[in-house]
Amino acid sequence: MSKLEDVKINVENGKTKLVPELVQEALDEGNAALDILQAMVNGMGVVGDKFSSGAIFVPEMLIAAKAMSKGVEILKPHLAGDASVSLGTCIIGTVQGDLHDIGKNLVAMMLESAGFTMVDLGVDVPAQKFVEAIKSNPNVKLVACSGLLSTTMPAMKNTVAEIKASGLSGFKVIVGGAPVTETFADEIGADGYAPDAGRAAIKAKQLVAVL
Numbered sequence: 001m002s003k004l005e006d007v008k009i010n011v012e013n014g015k016t017k018l019v020p021e022l023v024q025e026a027l028d029e030g031n032a033a034l035d036i037l038q039a040m041v042n043g044m045g046v047v048g049d050k051f052s053s054g055a056i057f058v059p060e061m062l063i064a065a066k067a068m069s070k071g072v073e074i075l076k077p078h079l080a081g082d083a084s085v086s087l088g089t090c091i092i093g094t095v096q097g098d099l100h101d102i103g104k105n106l107v108a109m110m111l112e113s114a115g116f117t118m119v120d121l122g123v124d125v126p127a128q129k130f131v132e133a134i135k136s137n138p139n140v141k142l143v144a145c146s147g148l149l150s151t152t153m154p155a156m157k158n159t160v161a162e163i164k165a166s167g168l169s170g171f172k173v174i175v176g177g178a179p180v181t182e183t184f185a186d187e188i189g190a191d192g193y194a195p196d197a198g199r200a201a202i203k204a205k206q207l208v209a210v211l
């Protein structure tokens with residue numbers, strides 16, 4: 001079995017102690033950090049499928065998420081670039097009702113390495129908390145909203161609507177998460193969308209006009 005396959009399977013199985021060691025070994029073998037990340041994301045995909053089919057339940061999903069987060073900690077220095085530019089502040093959070101944060105954390109990491117100063121509001125963030133954070137932080141250029149559940153897509157819509165209705169300006173809003181599409185982003189009035197963390201950083205730079 002290849003080391004990447006090993007990483008994937010042990011994320012699937014929620015091996016929180018083993019995954020960081022395997023990630024380190026995969027790096028030592030010369031695997032690219034992005035390939036190792038993809039192996040872990042694939043593992044989480046299998047976890048999601050097993051959950052959908054009733055083969056596993058929430059606790060197993062949670063343990064797999066912990067294993068992936070531990071692996072990402074090892075990968076972080078290899079994924080994050082050394083930002084030499086300053087692109088302003090980015091407020092990021094997972095919308096109200098939604099507790100998923102692995103994808104949001106990866107996006108935060110990539111945006112930070114692109115040059116944004118990150119203010120992470122965490123998960124289950126009410127729309128008004130985004131608005132308050134825009135008001136209370138200096139030089140906000142980007143607001144990033146994450147959502148993983150189809151049931152929290154209305155909360156994402158509401159968040160964008162409240163941010164726009166606040167009358168505050170000088171920043172762009174980017175949205176993402178597995179159920180989010182470009183069409184949905186357009187419909188709810190977001191300024192941008194990206195399907196993954198790497199492309200989120202590219203889109204963010206385009207939005208704040210440095211690309």
Ligand code: B12
Binds near residue numbers: 149
């Ligand atoms: C781990 C997990 C959990 C963990 C989360 C732990 C944590 N700390 O995040 C726990 C156990 C808490 C959990 C709970 C639940 N979950 Co869950 N979970 C998952 C799982 C297996 C993996 C998610 C993940 O981390 N993926 C890996 C990351 C890297 O990918 P990602 O999040 O998609 O992020 C990438 C992109 O989407 C994008 N992105 C993400 N955010 C943003 C933001 C911006 C601005 C941009 C530009 C891009 C972007 O970039 C990211 C990086 O590349 C998924 C299955 C799956 N395949 O995704 C189900 C899944 C999301 N969960 C699901 C469900 C149903 C639930 C529960 C309702 C289960 C229950 N009955 O209680 C609860 C809801 C709790 C709540 N209120 O939020 C469903 C959602 C179905 C749907 N479409 O609505 C899924 C799809 C599983 C399934 N197949 O049924 N879950």
